[in-house]
Amino acid sequence: QDFDLSGTEVTIGTAQAQVLNIGTLRMIEILQGWGADVTRVELPTISGLEAIIADRVDVASRSSDEILIGQARGVDVVAIGAPISTMHYAIVSSPGVNEIADLDGKAIGTSGPGGFNGMLFRYILKQNGLTPEEDVAIVPVGGSSERAAAILAGQVQATVVYIDNWLALEAQGANAQLLGYVSDIVPGLSSRAVFAERAYIEENAELASAIACANLEVNHWINSSKEDFVSYTMDNVRGANEEAVSKFYDVAMQIGMFPTEPAALLDTSGYQKLADLLYDGGELDTELDASGFVDASYLEEAAGMGCGTGEMSG
Amino acid sequence: MKKRSKAQVRRDQIVGLVIFLSVWEIAARLLGNKLVLPSVSQILAALGDLIASGELITAMAESIWLLIVGLIVSTILGFVLGALVARSRTAYWMLNPYFSALFATPTIALVPLVLVWFGFGFPGRVIVVVLAAVVPIMFSVASGLRDDPKDLVDVARSFGVTGELQLLYRVRVRAALPVLLAGLRLAAGRGVVGMAVAETYLRLGGIGGLIKSYGSMFQTDYVFASILPLSLLGIAIVSVIGRIERRLHWT
Amino acid sequence: MLANLKKPSLYLPLLSLVIVFGGWELVGRSINPLLFSPPSVVAAEFVELYRSGVLIEAAQVTMRALFLGYAMAVIVGVPFGVVMGAFDRFGDILQPYLYAIFATPRVVLVPLIVVWFGIGFEARLFLVFFWSAIAISANTAQGVRHARPDLVEVARSFRVTRLQLARHVLIPGAIPFVLAGLRIGAERAIVGVIIGEMFLQIVGLGGVIQQGSSELVPAQMLVAVVIIASAGTLIVTALDMLERRFQNWKGA
Amino acid sequence: MKDSDVEVPAIQLRGVRKTFRLSEDRNAKTVLALDGIDLTIRKGEFLTIIGPSGCGKTTLLRIMASLEQHDEGEVIVEGEPVSEPGIRRAMVFQTFGLFPWKTVIDNVTFPLTVRKFPADEARNTAMKHIRRVGLERFVDAYPHQLSGGMQQRVGLARALSTGADILLMDEPFGAIDAQTRELMQEELLRIWDEERKTVIFITHDLDEAVLLADRVLLMSRGPGRVRELIDVDLPHPRFEYDVRGHENFAKVRGHIWQQLRNDLVQQREEEAS
Amino acid sequence: MKDSDVEVPAIQLRGVRKTFRLSEDRNAKTVLALDGIDLTIRKGEFLTIIGPSGCGKTTLLRIMASLEQHDEGEVIVEGEPVSEPGIRRAMVFQTFGLFPWKTVIDNVTFPLTVRKFPADEARNTAMKHIRRVGLERFVDAYPHQLSGGMQQRVGLARALSTGADILLMDEPFGAIDAQTRELMQEELLRIWDEERKTVIFITHDLDEAVLLADRVLLMSRGPGRVRELIDVDLPHPRFEYDVRGHENFAKVRGHIWQQLRNDLVQQREEEAS
Numbered sequence A: 001q002d003f004d005l006s007g008t009e010v011t012i013g014t015a016q017a018q019v020l021n022i023g024t025l026r027m028i029e030i031l032q033g034w035g036a037d038v039t040r041v042e043l044p045t046i047s048g049l050e051a052i053i054a055d056r057v058d059v060a061s062r063s064s065d066e067i068l069i070g071q072a073r074g075v076d077v078v079a080i081g082a083p084i085s086t087m088h089y090a091i092v093s094s095p096g097v098n099e100i101a102d103l104d105g106k107a108i109g110t111s112g113p114g115g116f117n118g119m120l121f122r123y124i125l126k127q128n129g130l131t132p133e134e135d136v137a138i139v140p141v142g143g144s145s146e147r148a149a150a151i152l153a154g155q156v157q158a159t160v161v162y163i164d165n166w167l168a169l170e171a172q173g174a175n176a177q178l179l180g181y182v183s184d185i186v187p188g189l190s191s192r193a194v195f196a197e198r199a200y201i202e203e204n205a206e207l208a209s210a211i212a213c214a215n216l217e218v219n220h221w222i223n224s225s226k227e228d229f230v231s232y233t234m235d236n237v238r239g240a241n242e243e244a245v246s247k248f249y250d251v252a253m254q255i256g257m258f259p260t261e262p263a264a265l266l267d268t269s270g271y272q273k274l275a276d277l278l279y280d281g282g283e284l285d286t287e288l289d290a291s292g293f294v295d296a297s298y299l300e301e302a303a304g305m306g307c308g309t310g311e312m313s314g
Numbered sequence B: 001m002k003k004r005s006k007a008q009v010r011r012d013q014i015v016g017l018v019i020f021l022s023v024w025e026i027a028a029r030l031l032g033n034k035l036v037l038p039s040v041s042q043i044l045a046a047l048g049d050l051i052a053s054g055e056l057i058t059a060m061a062e063s064i065w066l067l068i069v070g071l072i073v074s075t076i077l078g079f080v081l082g083a084l085v086a087r088s089r090t091a092y093w094m095l096n097p098y099f100s101a102l103f104a105t106p107t108i109a110l111v112p113l114v115l116v117w118f119g120f121g122f123p124g125r126v127i128v129v130v131l132a133a134v135v136p137i138m139f140s141v142a143s144g145l146r147d148d149p150k151d152l153v154d155v156a157r158s159f160g161v162t163g164e165l166q167l168l169y170r171v172r173v174r175a176a177l178p179v180l181l182a183g184l185r186l187a188a189g190r191g192v193v194g195m196a197v198a199e200t201y202l203r204l205g206g207i208g209g210l211i212k213s214y215g216s217m218f219q220t221d222y223v224f225a226s227i228l229p230l231s232l233l234g235i236a237i238v239s240v241i242g243r244i245e246r247r248l249h250w251t
Numbered sequence C: 001m002l003a004n005l006k007k008p009s010l011y012l013p014l015l016s017l018v019i020v021f022g023g024w025e026l027v028g029r030s031i032n033p034l035l036f037s038p039p040s041v042v043a044a045e046f047v048e049l050y051r052s053g054v055l056i057e058a059a060q061v062t063m064r065a066l067f068l069g070y071a072m073a074v075i076v077g078v079p080f081g082v083v084m085g086a087f088d089r090f091g092d093i094l095q096p097y098l099y100a101i102f103a104t105p106r107v108v109l110v111p112l113i114v115v116w117f118g119i120g121f122e123a124r125l126f127l128v129f130f131w132s133a134i135a136i137s138a139n140t141a142q143g144v145r146h147a148r149p150d151l152v153e154v155a156r157s158f159r160v161t162r163l164q165l166a167r168h169v170l171i172p173g174a175i176p177f178v179l180a181g182l183r184i185g186a187e188r189a190i191v192g193v194i195i196g197e198m199f200l201q202i203v204g205l206g207g208v209i210q211q212g213s214s215e216l217v218p219a220q221m222l223v224a225v226v227i228i229a230s231a232g233t234l235i236v237t238a239l240d241m242l243e244r245r246f247q248n249w250k251g252a
Numbered sequence D, E: 001m002k003d004s005d006v007e008v009p010a011i012q013l014r015g016v017r018k019t020f021r022l023s024e025d026r027n028a029k030t031v032l033a034l035d036g037i038d039l040t041i042r043k044g045e046f047l048t049i050i051g052p053s054g055c056g057k058t059t060l061l062r063i064m065a066s067l068e069q070h071d072e073g074e075v076i077v078e079g080e081p082v083s084e085p086g087i088r089r090a091m092v093f094q095t096f097g098l099f100p101w102k103t104v105i106d107n108v109t110f111p112l113t114v115r116k117f118p119a120d121e122a123r124n125t126a127m128k129h130i131r132r133v134g135l136e137r138f139v140d141a142y143p144h145q146l147s148g149g150m151q152q153r154v155g156l157a158r159a160l161s162t163g164a165d166i167l168l169m170d171e172p173f174g175a176i177d178a179q180t181r182e183l184m185q186e187e188l189l190r191i192w193d194e195e196r197k198t199v200i201f202i203t204h205d206l207d208e209a210v211l212l213a214d215r216v217l218l219m220s221r222g223p224g225r226v227r228e229l230i231d232v233d234l235p236h237p238r239f240e241y242d243v244r245g246h247e248n249f250a251k252v253r254g255h256i257w258q259q260l261r262n263d264l265v266q267q268r269e270e271e272a273s
């Protein structure tokens, strides 16, 4: 059976249309195919959480840590799906820095204080026996592209950027190298989520199931054909580089970015690990129990209906 | 001062442009790093591509509409506020500090508030443009109107112009026009910036969205090709103002 | 008849202060505290940040780049503007570029600035200085072009040099323009330093804003915004005073 | 004009006093420009004002026009105390006061436009007066394209075209050559004669002062005071008789000359001591 | 001055012509302001220029000062063709040309400051001339605080304090009352006599034109042309003799008067036809 969402209006806040974000785009198309009236809003600096609090979007498809921050601040937002399931960062370094340990005495660029990737980088450094701030200077730098520029300009010797950003840079012939993907260095962290306020989800259960189903369908579609993914991305992402997109696909497959199993797609333990990490890093003041706000039931229900097999979305 | 003819100005500007572009092209080629500084020819190629795909036209249309509406609102508001502040002590002390404060507050910092109150629809974006452009207009109006053409005000008063309002539009605004237009020029530039902020920070769209998208893909040549129309837009507004100024100027 | 701006009676600013802050408090309380804060909360946050020393350090970092960059912009911008206005050929050629750069949002240029100037103090200085100087130059040039032709002539008849012409005739006549430029330049400078601190290396008051915004602590953000806005108000008011000083020959 | 109006003077000044402060602060040097001016100007009178440079003539006229606030005393125009400029008084400014951004015609029609006259009526009235001052070739020129004398005549045409009852003229012929000046004087006297306007006219030309006036107000140097009011008993219309040849002309002129001389001598003595 | 200089005229004009265009575009109305002016002004000569309003007197003076470019012809100052203003020529402007943002003293010292005179020397020179024009009480006043006549005298003091050899004066006494004017004329003649300056002096006062001049240049209306150059044969120093009573004075004055009349009549006839 199919979903009939005619008459359902929903505003979805997404990240910028990047290669990384192609899953959300496709998901929205499927929802529209089922008759939903979807308004997609690309939110640049404003977080999906802020947009939800301000009552300007119903559902957000954004970074997972937004849910944790929201929960810590008493905003009851719940994850019901994930456009990307494993960590989407790459650690990039200047030539000469070939492993994390080489960063001793060097400077690295992360996002601002309170930013997730700074905390992540600190964790990785500690894992490699380096003391942040003492052995390594941590320089907070604006956004992913500014960090990339900082490494090109030799201002920092390593930084963390989105995987697709790194691949685009590499395709443009940037003078930098990959130290590794975060999903390999620190496996099991959740990356992005489709979320909304609990009350909204409960009132719109039909929509929630549809979103979950579309989520599974998209992942199936991505897994089943590289060509389709590449050509779809080339059509929908401005300035995408075909070579980089193709490479991105391979990396995504390698690190399991788009699973079709509900349990893998939305893994509570990934959130729990994230929450613990944030708490340890001092970014969260409270310990959080992820099981309270990661709700895979819609995904499971959808899987039971046969979603994730490529049959639902035609 | 001797005025140079329009043709002379045009000719000088073209020569200047040619020199500027040549220097750029040579520098870019010497540097040989497209990521850092794409050459003029690369940018033009990207521009051609953007035009051919229709992306640029759609984005420009969206942005220009936003800009025009925003600037009109800013001008009206800026005039009223500027006149008030220049002509009334009460208004000056009641309004000026807050507008100075607003003036100094980066528009980006206000984006979340705009989101709450106006959303990221068209009204919200217009508000961002107005926030960026209104205070400079207000300041130059105030500055211009404070520069009191006493003799001419006397003339006007003696010939039956009564009330601050009439004096304002019959003499003061006219006498202050050069200052006003100079301010308006800069405000228009600010408006363009506000527009881009609205389009990159409130909600991606228009020409600002274009720049941001290509920026995150590190397509520097496309970034320049998208910034170019923005700068041209700035110049276009400035030259429209210049034309008005020429027409209104008496020497 | 004319408004006399010189003698503010005390109650007006106070009254408006009460209205504005009262309104803010009311509005602030009615909005979700994760998005906006009333002044009472901001004040508490201010005290906390002040005690911890974060604020002082941040303000120092910001003000250093701001004042140095702005001072440079004034020192370079005014003479440059006079030159552009006085040598109109030079001005005509350069003008479009200045306005083009001025109309180009710095936020989109940030990655280029990182590549050209890095992410540190120099880059912030550049962000402050360049756009501010352009605003000042462009307006000064306009003012110089609108110099009263009869007075220029008087000066010429006494064989002034270009420099003397500027000093005695062009600049005094262009004061309203220059000051309007200085005000807009001040704003460009302030926004410049904040952009630098939010998008380049995250430090100073811009960094405080960035942190407050990413952690959903609007009060922290507003503390920084209020400080920046106050600095701006001070600069603008100082320029107003200056304007009146320069125009004392008008009596009025 | 109604007959009952005849008794009401056009302008009355009672004990008018005016001081200027040379800078903003309280202790700044002050200049006493006018001191205790009492003056009654009859309706339809032609009064000329003469006196040394800086004696307060312009200030007096500006006070009559309500362009300047006096410190003490009263200014009564047609029976009413005034404090704002009014359309029944029109002023010709010593420094011309033309709007640099308006052409000649627009400058002249300005007072009419302000009073919302229909455009073509305003234009016709303006053209009539522009022709009177001999500038029909320059209707579309801007002030800076005119010679000094021409600019002054534009200011004159503007005041005339308002149709005001009271003309306040501050050295209106000061920048005009002798011949054109004579034409203008004739023209002004004709208008005055026909329309019975009240004219207050500052000049520093003795001949002009006597030739045009019903009465001459002689002001004294220093704190501007009324030194003397001299009736000019000469036949009208003045340009049809050779008034310059009239014995009274020489007499009055001689008297004023003597008075102004005395003023100067007196001042020099004061300075010497 | 060296003796060998005596032959070189102060200013020579040869076939000078000047047209003004009334607006930017090519087909705009033009005004022929000066047409074929030939004129030689001797060193140390006092030349007055008289002519109807708008005949081009100011334009002519401005061309002599190199403030205006002429279309045709040559301007030679002390033997050299000139195209830029020079410090040996000082101008008194018809519209005063004071800097509103400078006080009286600063306006007067301006030309000296520009030439880097030591401050106190400049001040002394300036004060000397400010006293000469009777404004010592107003050294620190701003122009807008002065009466018209006082402003004009500031302009005069400024030109005098430059010490230029050639004074170009555009109706310098136009806004000054008869008595003060006489003082100023005397003062000017004294300076001229003592320092043997070349003075070119525009006036619309016939008496003044004759009283001061060695020669009077009479200009004709319309396209400004030299109508006549009249030698004034009167004894020097003029203020010690009663030159007004001299028979030549009346003769010259009458002649010029007649010429100006004719000009006017001629113009009226042209307009009528």
Ligand SMILES: Nc1ncnc2c1ncn2[C@@H]1O[C@H](COP(=O)(O)OP(=O)(O)OP(=O)(O)O)[C@@H](O)[C@H]1O
Pocket: D020, D021, D022, D031, D032, D033, D052, D053, D054, D055, D056, D057, D058, D059, D060, D094, D204, E144, E145, E146, E147, E148, E149, E150, E175, E176, E177
């Ligand atoms: N705005 C002002 N501020 C200060 N002093 C002023 C102001 N206006 C006029 N005065 C002074 O008042 C006195 C009279 O000036 P006023 O202009 O009335 O003279 P006037 O008789 O018209 O002279 P003139 O014949 O030269 O035009 C002068 O001493 C002048 O300095």
Ligand SMILES: Nc1ncnc2c1ncn2[C@@H]1O[C@H](COP(=O)(O)OP(=O)(O)OP(=O)(O)O)[C@@H](O)[C@H]1O
Pocket: D144, D145, D146, D147, D148, D149, D150, D175, D176, D177, E020, E021, E022, E031, E032, E033, E051, E052, E053, E054, E055, E056, E057, E058, E059, E060, E094, E204
């Ligand atoms: N800048 C200009 N543009 C156009 N026309 C001008 C300009 N300056 C002067 N003229 C014209 O040139 C003619 C001569 O002007 P000029 O000022 O030399 O006269 P003038 O003899 O000094 O008159 P007055 O005695 O009234 O001062 C006038 O017809 C005037 O309109």
Ligand SMILES: [Mg+2]
Pocket: D057, D058, D059, D094, D170, E147, E148, E149
């Ligand atoms: Mg006067």
Ligand SMILES: [Mg+2]
Pocket: D147, D148, D149, E057, E058, E059, E094, E170
């Ligand atoms: Mg003239």
